[in-house]
Amino acid sequence: MTKPKLLLTGAAGRIGRAISPALEERWxxxxxxxxxxxLAELDVTDLAACRQACAGMDAVVHMAGVPDPNADWDALLPANVVGTHHIARAAMDRGVRRLVLASSAQAVAGYPPGRQLRAEDRVRPPNLYGATKAWAEAIGSWAASSSDTTVVVLRIGFFAERPPKGADATPRNMAAWLSHRDAARLVVAAVEADNVRYFVANGISANRYQHLDLTTTRNTIGYAPLDDAWA
Ligand SMILES: NC(=O)c1ccc[n+]([C@@H]2O[C@H](COP(=O)([O-])OP(=O)(O)OC[C@H]3O[C@@H](n4cnc5c(N)ncnc54)[C@H](O)[C@@H]3O)[C@@H](O)[C@H]2O)c1
Incomplete structure (x- = not known):
């Protein structure tokens, strides 16, 4: 049986490399x-190239971007602002069924520290990077509201193969940890979930203490994480 086609942007990046094997099993x-x-070349700042790359795709997983919370406008504008629009526009124009966009816990990092954040909480970015992730969430809403393309946006936490150690092992980072295999499970769930038009999901592992609450994410897209930063 032929597998459905999936376009992965930013596939050479840390998350792209970690999730590729699980995606390749299914798509x-x-x-x-x-x-x-x-890898095959796709610069997401090129709208015509995005349209060409989206042709015939069942799903698009958009991981291309600059992941730095300290990045400035010049660094963020091409991939995070322009590129996110272009990949969404291209997915809509090509009738892609499901678009998965990478947001970040930084989109909601402006809330007072110590508060657990729900997937339903509105964006509150404390930096320009987080604001570009709020843009990604808004672009996803636009696409899902004005086309047949359905969208799942992922508020990704502290992505790393192993639980944070040393200076990185703050309570916040531990509680926001997303392991490699849970990242793969999250993206697979986001691509496969039925009956979703637009959903913002929280993306962390099954940590004992959770910076991002997983209740609606589990219920809406069936994400079932396995790892715990404190295990
Ligand atoms: N790593 C994390 O902890 C984390 C946390 C929250 C959100 N995210 C988000 O997840 C996504 C992937 O993050 P990552 O850690 O894999 O980042 P990364 O920097 O390792 O990978 C990003 C990839 O995007 C590519 N890229 C940059 N500009 C591009 C362009 N114009 N066209 C095509 N590709 C381009 C880069 O070459 C790179 O391979 C990003 O959107 C990031 O903001 C990451």
């Missing part, structure tokens, strides 16, 4: 990134 994956990464 015929077009793994793309910037020239020089050894």
């Amino acid at each position: 015929d994956v077009a793994a793309t990134d910037l020239p020089g990464t050894g």
Whole structure:
């Protein structure tokens, strides 16, 4: 049986590399990134190239971007602002069934510390990077409201293969940890979930203490994480 086709942007990045094997088990994956990464080339700032890459795709997982909370406007504008629009526009134009966008816990990091955040909480970015992730959430809402493309946006926490250690092992980072295998489970759930038009999901592992509450994420897209930063 032929597998449905899935376009992965930013596939040479940390998350792209970690989730690719799980995606390839289920989909015929077009793994793309910037020239020089050894993958098929797709610069998401090129709208025509995004339209070409989205043709025939069942799903698009958009991981291309600058992941730095300290990045400035010049660094963020091309991939995070322009590129997120272009990949959504292209997915809509090509009738892609499901678009998965990478937001971040930074989109809601402006709330007072110590508060657990629900997937339903409105965006409150404390930095420009987080504001570009709020933009991604807004772009997802626009796409899902004005086309047949349905959208799941992921508020990704502290992504790392192992639980944070040393200076990184703050209570917040521990409680926000997303392991590699749970990242793969999260993205698979986001692509496969039925009966979703637009949903913002929280993306952390099954940590004993949870910076981002997983209740509606589990219930809405069936995400079932396995790892615990304190185990
Ligand atoms: N790593 C984390 O802890 C974390 C946390 C929250 C959210 N996120 C988000 O998840 C996504 C992936 O993060 P990551 O950690 O894999 O980042 P990464 O920097 O490791 O990978 C991003 C990839 O995007 C590619 N890219 C950049 N500009 C591009 C462009 N114009 N066209 C095509 N590709 C381009 C880069 O070459 C790189 O391979 C990002 O959107 C990031 O903001 C990451």
